[in-house]
Every structure is written in structure tokens, then in C-alpha cells.
Amino acid sequence: MRHLRLVLLLASAAALHAEDGSRLWLRYDRIADEPLRAAYARILRQVHLVEDDGEDSTGHGSPTLRAARDELATGLAGLLGSAPTITVDQVFHRTHSPSARAAGFDLRFGPGGAVIEGSDDLEVLYGAFALLREVQTRVPVARLRLDSSPRIQRRILDHWDNLDGFVERGYAGSSLWDWADLPGRLDPRYRDYARANASVGINGVTLTNVNADPRVLTAPYLAKAAALADVFRPYGLRVYLTARFSAPLDIGGMKTADPRDPAVAAWWRAKADEIYRAIPDFGGFLVKANSEGEPGPQDYGGSHADGANLLADAVAPHGGIVLWRAFVYSPHDANDRTKQAYNEFQPLDGKFRDNVLLQIKNGPLDFQPREPFHPLFGAMPKTHLALEVQLTQEYLGQATFLAYLGPLYQECLESRTYRPGRDSTVASVIEASGAGGLSAIAGVANIGADRDWTGHPLSAANWYAFGRLAWDPALPSAAIAEEWVRQSFSNDPRVVQGLGAILMASRPAVVDGTMPLGLHHIMARGHHYGPGPWVDGGRPDWTAVYYHKADAEGLGFDRTAAGSNALGQYAPEVAQAWGDLATCPDDLLLWFHHVPWDYRMRSGRPMWDELCLRYQRGFEEVQAMARQWDGLQALVDPERFARVAALFRQQAEETAVWRDGCLQYFQQFSRRPLPPGVPAPAHDLAYYEAIDLRHMPGDPSGR
């Protein structure tokens, strides 16, 4: 018998609690730098909360003020090691005259501590989160004064969650809402969800999928939604529901859902009354109608305005609103699909009730990696227009690819529409709607039951960025990324700069790696994850060939006057710039033009070579992000490090598949060699066409 003795000395035990991302950006870890911690603690030994319009007479503060106090106590105790003394002042205006200050909060620091003054209790709560953000991001606060008010009134997350727990285009597990559990049991995550939203100013949540199940409007489900609303209320988060237009038939026992039938109108009024009895601060309805098979007013010869106004009249007595989606296109309309929403809605300008918003996706197609802004922005001056963006990543690599979408939101918001005024932008259009008392922005949530909420450890940045931009569309997306990194990972400058750079590089990497130069809708069928430029057959506007129009001459969709003239839907300044090959930006080239393979690009290269090099650049950008991330290994927790590193490996593999599959396919038409620097594909075209992914999450066709 032989003996071998190994003596293993352990320098330190592994961390007891793995970092699972569940705390999001509200981590409140103790400040390690002792002098800095002491300096903050000195300033923050007292925090004064001042509510300008206090109406509470209990002597204990409203639930919202208590939430502010609790968050500050917990957060500062974590950051500083000891909780401050917190006082609450409620200032009553005897005359009910307008508040001394406009909506918003004022945060200031002085010798007497910090003062958070808000126009109401919710604004105080927002101020409390702002204070915690300043400390978490290590802003020197000694003489800071921050005066902030939201630029858009309704800042809403749209959940595409079905009642059976499935999240359409959701890649972070099943639905947060446990309908079987509700209303009796309230998952603690509901409150954490509300806290996270309030921390970035999000004040609304649409619980259910736009492909709506009418049963959510029945009494049992209203009781469940009301239980959620009760949890959310102290955090200023209002509940909205999707309404299936045929609900009067589906659940109401009616024979019709005709918007002009008085009995139908009465049914909706009674239903709205019932909802408001359960949820007194119910936000309103979000409606997808006459789109992709959903029922709508056109089934009865009515218009979208007839449908929207029907529901709007039902909720109006209660202060509710209707968000009517402009995402419509018809299987019977031979027009370029990107033109159809404008054609349907623009003529209805001025026909909608005052409590209706038309909710318009950022681009005229459908959440592609890059789209021009939607031509309806600026084209309906007599209608409230709301912007809808996605936080989830349909068409953008789902929860596998890193795609920080702050720059996409910013790109859209900054887009100049030249209508109604010369200086108009998408942001000013949706904000201007607010002058009349109503403005909104909606984000399709990327949130599920995964422990880290969003599936990819870095994609909570999209949730954060959406909220921050909804509050102030002028915030630079890079600054938002930095804020998020500091709170979610570290204030170490190497992490702040390194991870900040990765985030900012990520969306261009997806565009280059999958649909560069304005290519769009060339993804695989169904799950929309991998490449599918060869997708053909069936409904034409659901194929790829409909959009890329590759042929022996060139590539791209001619939307100039010589083609579909979708450009004619934009202001003349826009149409002119984008309609001219010489002034159209490279990024939108193939969106608006059918471009010859040998067209000389700004780079001096033929279009084909440029296309190939963009795909290759996308691949290299992913590798570069992965390398940068590897360099941060010592500075981030091992759990998130390993997960993100594995995701980058997968993204690189998938991006190579995109590059090789698309170039193999397009090369059939270009009949040109790959330029130097672009490697030969690993497989033949048949290999890529045969890839058949199964069971991708979030794919309704794969259930």
C-alpha cells in the first residue's frame, strides 16, 4: 500500500453568497474607501423629506413616504454602515393654490444634511432614489443641488406576458406574474420590481401581452391585477391592461363587438367601472387591433379612431387613457409593409379623443437592429403620439447577445423629423404631446422570473436606460451606461471605463454582425434568432427576400420615388437627404435603396466588399468586447464574470454563423469574391440553411 498526502491550505474561503444579479442596480454595498465613506456619512447623518402638497393626516406619512424613508434607511445603512436620522415635513397649502414648485423634486445638500423636496410624495420618493444614486455613483455631494422633473408623463413598461406564464419574445424565464398564486400570495419580487422601476422613474406597467387574452378582464383576474396594483401603488407604479377588442363577445356574452353599437359601448363602460372599483388608479388600456390577426374595429367597418374612442369614452370618467398601437399591417395590402401604418393612421389625425395616445414603434417595420424613425412622428400634430421601444431583444440576439439599447433609444429620440417645426425631433414630438396634458413612452420589457431578472447579466442596463431616458430624453446614453455600471458592478475606474466601453460598442456590433448597412428582416423564421436571408414562401411580408431583394444587380429595398416611395411619408428635408444615394447615411443605405454590388461607398470600396467587411467587423467587435471583458476578470464577481464570458463566446460563434450564412447566400447574387480580411465560410450554404433551432424561448410559434 502506497500513501500520498496532499496538504491543501486555503488562503480564504469562497464567498458564501454567489452574486446572482438579483439586486440589480440597487446593491447598496458598503463604501470600501473609509475616508470617503466617513465624508458621506457626515453629510448624510440627517435627511429631510419635504412634501410640498402633503395631504396625509395620519401623522405617519403616506405609504409612498414610508417607502422613501425605508429605501433611504436601508440604502444608506448599507453604503455608510449606519442609518441616518430621517425627518418628514409635509407642507399643506391651505388655499389649494398651485404648489410652490412644479412637478418634480429638488435635492440639495448642506450643513444641516440632505433635503429632498418633492411636489408630492412620489416625487419625494424619486428624490430619495436620486440621492442613493448619487452616493452609489460616488458623486461628490457636499454642495450639490439637483432639480429634476420628468419630460414625459407616462413612462410605462409593457409586458408581453400571457396568463399561462409564457412571455412572448421574453428571454428571461417565465412571467414574473404568478397568476395562480394571486391574489392570495404576493411574491416579494413584486415589491422589488416596483422599487427598481421607481428608482428610474418608471410609473406604469402593462401586465399583459398585446396579443391579449380577454380573460384578464374577468373578475377573478381583475382581483389578481388589483393585488399587484396594491403592491405597486406606494411606488407610483400604475397598472394598465391589454384589452382584446372582441372582449364583449369573448367574455361578455354579447353578439357583437361593433364599436358603434350602443350596447357594446355600455359593456365597455360597465367593464371600466368594474376595473376602477378594483383598481382606483388604473392607468388604462393598451390595444393591438386589426394587426396580425387580432380583432379590431375594422371587422365591423369602423376605423381605428372608432375603436380607440370607444374604449377611451369608457375610461374617461375615471381619468383613464387608451394607448392604441400603430403597429398594423395587412396581409391584403400590396403596399410596402413599412408604409401601411402611416397610410392607415395619418388620415385619422384629429379624430382621436383627448385621452387616446397612438403608440408608435421607433421604426416603421418592427424593432430591427437599426431602423429609420417612424414617419408618423411629426405627421399627426392633432394626435397624442407615444413612442414604443423594446428592451427585450427580439431580432437582436435575444438574451444571448449583448445589445445595450440606450444608443438606439437616443438615436431615435434625437432624430429630426422637421415636422411640425423645423427643429422638431422625435423627442420633442412625444414631449409636445404632453403640453396638452398627455405624453407617454413605452418599453417592451425584457424582464422575467430569472434570478437576475433579464437573463443576460448586462441587459438590465436596458431596463435602467429606458427609465432614465423616459424621465429625460436628453440624457446621453453613455452617461446612463456609466451610472448603471457604477451601481451594478463597481466604481473602480477600470470597470467604469472598460464595461462602459463594452456597452457602448455592443449595439453597433449587433448591427454590423447581423444586418449591416440598413439590411432588415433577414432573420430565421419563427424564433427570429439566427440568420435567414433565404427565408421565402408563405406570406410575402413575412419573408426575408421581400426585404433584401437581392438580385444580380444589387441589394436593398428601393423606397425612393422610383420604388415604393416610402420616403414620401417623411418631411421633404428627410426624404431628400435619405433619397439621394450620395447623402443617405451608410447605415440606412439598403433600407432605402437597391444598390448595385459594385456601387462605390464612401470608404471607396464596392458595396459588396463593404458589406462583407461590415459582417467581419461585427464579428471582430464581439471578439474585442470579449477580450475587454476578460481584462476585467479580477475586478468583477466570478459568477457574473463567467456567465458573461460564456455569453460572449456564444455570441461570437453565432455572429460567425450570421456572417458566413449571409455572405454565402448573398454571394450567389453578387458573384464576387470575399475581400481580403474576410475568412472563407466554414461550411457551404446548405449547412446554414439547414440549421434548425428548436425550443428557443419566447417564440410563440415554437410552443
Added chain:
Amino acid sequence: MRHLRLVLLLASAAALHAEDGSRLWLRYDRIADEPLRAAYARILRQVHLVEDDGEDSTGHGSPTLRAARDELATGLAGLLGSAPTITVDQVFHRTHSPSARAAGFDLRFGPGGAVIEGSDDLEVLYGAFALLREVQTRVPVARLRLDSSPRIQRRILDHWDNLDGFVERGYAGSSLWDWADLPGRLDPRYRDYARANASVGINGVTLTNVNADPRVLTAPYLAKAAALADVFRPYGLRVYLTARFSAPLDIGGMKTADPRDPAVAAWWRAKADEIYRAIPDFGGFLVKANSEGEPGPQDYGGSHADGANLLADAVAPHGGIVLWRAFVYSPHDANDRTKQAYNEFQPLDGKFRDNVLLQIKNGPLDFQPREPFHPLFGAMPKTHLALEVQLTQEYLGQATFLAYLGPLYQECLESRTYRPGRDSTVASVIEASGAGGLSAIAGVANIGADRDWTGHPLSAANWYAFGRLAWDPALPSAAIAEEWVRQSFSNDPRVVQGLGAILMASRPAVVDGTMPLGLHHIMARGHHYGPGPWVDGGRPDWTAVYYHKADAEGLGFDRTAAGSNALGQYAPEVAQAWGDLATCPDDLLLWFHHVPWDYRMRSGRPMWDELCLRYQRGFEEVQAMARQWDGLQALVDPERFARVAALFRQQAEETAVWRDGCLQYFQQFSRRPLPPGVPAPAHDLAYYEAIDLRHMPGDPSGR
């Protein structure tokens, strides 16, 4: 302007990290009692790991030994505040003679520290977890010696998880296995899952639903399963897969799946070879065949033995096994459904290969709250028999009701079969199979992606109890409950006793409150959650009336010789005791007898009164558990306290619905008044019959 100042002083900040149950029973929180902690630390400053059969030559120990070391380091650092010195001895047996000791581990404490000696590296790991269990449960270890070896070889969790993330009869969120993520990304939960299993000795996991998707046997999914197996391997957890019998047709391009076709046998052999290339320690196949619509050998005129042996021959060269389920019953068999498995399988005794186990549910029907043991146990002495129990709670209130199932497992394991020997029990029958080299027990998992793994904060106790009883079927379930409480909640004697008592009371409360006195299968259709004694129509053996047979004379299924004679399938001793009304236990009365409403029970009461009082007792038992739990509020964390309190409220409401709905229904036949002490139902029968629950989790018919 009026001023109101509220000064809110905070005694202490709220806990920063909410208790979410994610650590299960492996919490390793620091021992608060300082002298006790110091005493443990003195004894445990050194831990020696001794592997009797070490074959590792790297000098670093095997991955399993490293896992043992890491767990001890992390666990003891948490419990004691400092990590011990850990040494590893590997003892090589030059002659390859049998190890000095049998399979198992030996744990002893002395002046030189703790010594964990194992017959191989996995047994060392089990010993490490045992050591941590002793400390976590505050066992005085100074002179402790623990010698332990498993009584059953294969201790397997069966996951009824579909490839799309849906868990059939799963009530804790979606599947743990993220198939879209695999094999590239490995959720950290996979390792935690393996740790939890190893900590209680579970050594196998069947990844997929018995209603099998053949695609799991294709190359892409085998790569995914292999990635999981790689994570699980250091923890001794082997992967098994479910095999759809028609896989040669479904995915193999064959024209038949006939078990007697040589080409089919060759296909399975090649498939097994492929699997073992990916997963060298693959456990084997679990098969549901010719049951509830699944394909099987009978489709080709073959027997279950033909089918099982076909797969067994394929995996035999690799040391694999086949677990062939005995849960079969036919829509065309007019026999009492509970008799059909015995009728089909008993005649095949001796016909199965040596690497086949017949996997038999605890009872002859289907996981009801209480069943007699399955008559096949003891009736097939020439066949390896495995026991299948459920951890999930189909028919037992899902994740809403508390049902600690340790007592159910124990009740079954202790049941005397009187076959093959006079002293035989179910436990000895399944252990005896091991003498020939093969024994197994399987538990249908209650685990999902919920943060607390099992949905109800207390139902992880079922996971724990299954593992502990699989290791040693003689462990008392109350002692196991106490172990679990100490590790998962607290060693405070009030919690240990109070929560222990709640757990032990919980399964009787479910039996009494839903299906007392041997009633069975009277639940609602589809989701199987609420009451449904009125369920009738369609396939008879899927109704309730088929089983309760209520009429003007009485209630219950006559399975004596005068009836279906299911009793004839048991040993004479059993058949006689249960066949006689005078000796049949109350708990099985209506399972085996059609009993007159006025039959005088042991209590002296007529059966109808006893039935009513049992339902009422079930309701009161839930209220009592809730009160006991309320008394523990100050001693448990607020998160789990609130969640469990809410669940008890819901369980009480649902139990009242069971009581009132069932008694309203049966009263139509008994035509007798409710006895004193049983309140009048809140609603009429139509109300209960009309309850239509939607979107219950885990219900395949509700998707």
C-alpha cells in the same frame, strides 16, 4: 400654510438581503452562540479526508475531492468564522484487492481533528456533507463516530421537464434546464443543484419528462445533456434520459420501432454508443411505454419485456440500465384500473434483463394523498423492482398546500408485503433487488426555476426527505423533518419543535381535508387541484364517479372478492386484513369497500358522520398549522414568514372549498344532515361545480 413635522427615528435598518430560500438547507450561517462556536472550531481546526481507493495521480485530488474540500471550507468558514486546514490522504491498494471497507463513509472526531474516510472520492464528499450537517444541526461531535452506507444504489430525481421549459405537474416555475442556453452557458444553479443533491446522497437525475420528446436523443440535445453531466459529475450525479419508444421512427428515419426488428435493435445500440461517447457515465433510460398514449412494444405485438430488453441490450455494454415504468393502464381494459399494472407485469417476472428495473409507483393508482402500497412489490421476485414516489404535489394541493411527504414515503417503505418472505416490506423488497447488484428509488422532482427552488418555502423538505430516505429507508421521517428545519430555519428549540410539528401534521391535514377514509381520484379535471367528485363523462377511469361509486346505499370502491377483487393481487395476509371491514384500517376503508352511509365506524359514529368530521378536521388542522406558524413569527425571517402565512390562508380557503363541495355532493346520496361541529356550506352545490380555475401551473391540458 400649516406645517406638520414628523420625526421618524429608525431603530435599525431593514435587512439588506431578503431571505429568498435559494440556499436551501446549505445555509452555513455563523453559529451565534460564541462558546459553542469556539468548541466546534477547536475540534474542527483540522479536517482529514481519506479516500480508500484513490486513483488520482495528479497530486491535486479529483474534482470530487476538490468539491468536498471547497464545501467544507465554505461551510465551516461560514459556520465557524474561519476555515479549517484540510488535508487529503489517498490510499492506494497496490494489489487492487477489494477496498478495506465497504461502500460508504466513516466520519469520526478526535483530538487530531475530524477524519472523513470514504470508500471512494464520492463517499468522501458524502462524508463532508454529513460533517456539515452535524454542525448545522448542532450535534455534539467531540466523540462522535458515524459510519454510513447507502441501502439503495440508485437514488434518482425524475424531472418531468419538457424541452420548451414547461414542467408537467411542476409548480415552481419553469424548468431548471435552459436548453436554449446549453451547452455554451452553464447557469450557476446547475452546480448548486448538484451540491444540494449530493448533500443528501441523491446520485442520479432524469432530465426529461416521461412523456418524452424524442429530440432529446438527437446530437444537439445530447451535447446539451453532456454539458449538464459535466457540471454534475464531481458531485456524483449521473444523468439519465427518457426514451420515447418510437424514437427510431421519430428521429431515426426508420420505418418501424418494432422491438424484434434487428435494424431497430441496431439503431438503439448505435444511439447508446453515441450517448456514451458524449456522456461516459450516462445512467440509462427511463421509459413510459404503452401508457396514456405513449408508444410502446405492444404497438408491434411485443411485450413490455421485449421493449425493456431492447433498450437494455443497447446500454448493457456501457454499464447502463433501463428503468421501465409499471404505470400502465389501458382505455380498453374493463378491469378496475388499479389492477391493470399487476395483470400486465406480474406474468413477466423473470423475463427482464439483469440491467432492467421495473419502476413502480408507491400505490396502484397514481400518487393520491393516500394509497395502499402497490401489489407488485413482493410479487416479482425474479425482477429488479424500483420504487417511484412524487416530491411534487399533483393531487396534493400543488405548491399551495403544505404536504411534507416524508411520512408518506415512510408509510409505503414500511408496508409489510408478506412476500417474498413473511417479514418483507416494500423497503426490503427494493433493497433486496440490490443484492443482485441493482436497486433504485426515484422521486418525481418538485424543483423549478423559482428562487426558492420548490415554490412553497417549506416544500424543499420533500426534496431533502427523499434523499435521506433513499440513502436509508429506515430513517424516521420526523427526525428527517427536524434535521431539515434546523438547517433551513433555525436551531432554536421553539422553531425545531414548532415547525417540526407543523411538517408532521401537514400530510394528514391534506388527506383529511381532501380525500379522507380512502377516497381517491375525486379531484377536478385537468389541473387536479380542487375538488371534483362530480367529474363524470368521457373515459370512465378518468372520472371521479368511477372511483367513489357514491349511491343511495353508500360510498367507496368494492375491491374485495365480491367486487373487483383487486385485493386478490396482494399476499393472503394483506388481502385478509384489508378485505374484512372489521380489520381494514379507516384510512383505506373506501379504497377497498363500498360502505353503507350508516356503517358504524370504530369511533362509534356512522360512516357519513365520520366522513363529514374528517373533512372538518382537515380544515381545522390547516387552521392549527397556521396558528402554530403565526407563533413563530419572531423566530423566522420576515420574507418566508409572510409567504408561508399567506399560503396557509389560501390552503384554509381551498380546504373549506373541498369540504363544502364534497359534502354537498355526497349529501345528495347520503340524504343525511351534517353532524354537529360541521358548518353549513357557504354555497350550493352548483357554485362548487362551476368553479373553473384557469392557467394553473403544471397542467398540460391547460397550455
